[in-house]
Amino acid sequence: MTSPTENPTKYCTKCENDLPQSEFYPNPKAPGRFLSWCKKCRKKDVVRQRQDPAFRARVAAQQKARREADPEAARRRARVLYLRNQEKNRARSSAYYWANRDRILAGRRQTAAAKRAERDNP
Missing domain, CATH: 3.30.60 (Wheat Germ Agglutinin (Isolectin 2); domain 1)
Known part of the structure; x- marks a missing residue:
């Protein structure tokens, strides 16, 4: 028993x-x-x-008030979160880049061409 x-x-x-x-x-x-x-x-x-929009809005307002009340503490929290997840974020970014490399490079070329055109034709 x-x-x-x-x-x-x-x-x-x-x-x-x-x-x-x-x-x-x-x-x-x-x-x-x-x-x-x-x-x-x-x-x-x-x-x-x-999933409730009213709940999500209330939480967003609370978070905004918390950040505005003590911006230095918010920066410290963001920095700790960044450092804690730095390797995971780098791995995710790298995986995304290699999965979408052609599209990313095409976008970069297009942006560079637009900037050259704007610079050459003011």
């Missing part, structure tokens, strides 16, 4: 099921405790929210 501490369960208030605690995200505001919705219900809600 197993003790209650070996396989603790928790009740999901959204789907109304008793599930193992491993099916719940930890609550960041209360260490040692868990959110009231299971992972599956929480993921569905996040997808629904992100």
Whole structure:
């Protein structure tokens, strides 16, 4: 027989099921405790929210206010993100370039020709 501490369960208030605690995200505001919705219900809600235009507009406004309130902190966050993903971004850029090399070079030639024409015929 197993003790209650070996396989603790928790009740999901959204789907109304008793599930193992491993099916719940930890609550960041209360260490040692868990959110009231299971992972599956929480993921569905996040997808629904992100598709809602009003939600997206509200988040964009909050992010803009945060950046404007402390632009130096925003620059620091952007720099950390850039440095953390630098290799991944370089690999993605390189893969894109080689997959679209002909189109990119044609665009560059076209831009250079337009600039030469503008420079020669003011």
